Amino acid sequence: MLIAIPDVLSETELALAQSRLATAHWGDGRVTAGHQSARVKHNLQLAEDSAEARELGEIVLRALERNALFMTAALPRHVFPPLFNRYESGMEFGAHVDNAIRPVPGSARRIRTDLSATLFLTAPQDYDGGELLIEEPSGLRSIKLRAGHMILYPATHLHRVSAVTRGARTAAFFWIQSMVKDDGERQMLFDLDRAIVELGQADHPAIARLTAVYHNLVRKWGEV
Ligand code: NI
Secondary structure (H helix, E strand, O other), X not given: OOXXXXXXXXXXXXXXXXXXXHHOOOEEHHHHOOHHHHHHEEOEEOOOOOHHHHHHHHHHHHHHHOOHHHHHHHOEEEEOOOEEXXXXXXXXXXXXXXXXXXXXXXXXXXXEOOEEEEEEOOOHHHEEEOOEEEEEOOEEEEEOOOOOOXXXXXXXXXXXXXXXXXXXXXXXXXXXXXXXXXXXXXXXXXXXXXHHHHHHOOOOOOHHHHHHHHHHHXXXXXXX
């Protein structure tokens, strides 16, 4: 399931991110790639321990914590510190799947990448190409969102970024270990939650029982 999450960043946060990234030092994106993906990865990245990556990463994490749609859709257990990338004209990232397990920089922890997220930081009219192409079971999906919006998708899917042919595309990207590992179970919980929210507007007494079902399923499927 692909879920677009609008307005993850406020206008102020987005403007700050864009100004920091305009003057940041970009290095070769292959430093965080696995063996297969390094061969097809041609982009730039901020060093994970750079001041800009840390400051902007904190802003993104705080924005996610206040985002109810993200919380409901991802049921996050751990969120990987956001990374930042840039595709200039001619740069692309061929088909790959993200590593299943990633060490968290600066800690002994590792996270399982259940979900991948891309938070777009450049307005779509400022570049051509650079679509995120995700191979869903139902077919190829092409994603290019407004700046400040984010796409959440199962990390199990092959994906790529098509070549940028004009301008430059910057984005934050990261992974989430979910309390509910299975994509199908997580999707059912998401659908149930949405239905309960809709029914809540009618104030029906059965809502309490449906809410109990939701929490009992989280108890059954969730890990903390
Ligand atoms: Ni990837």
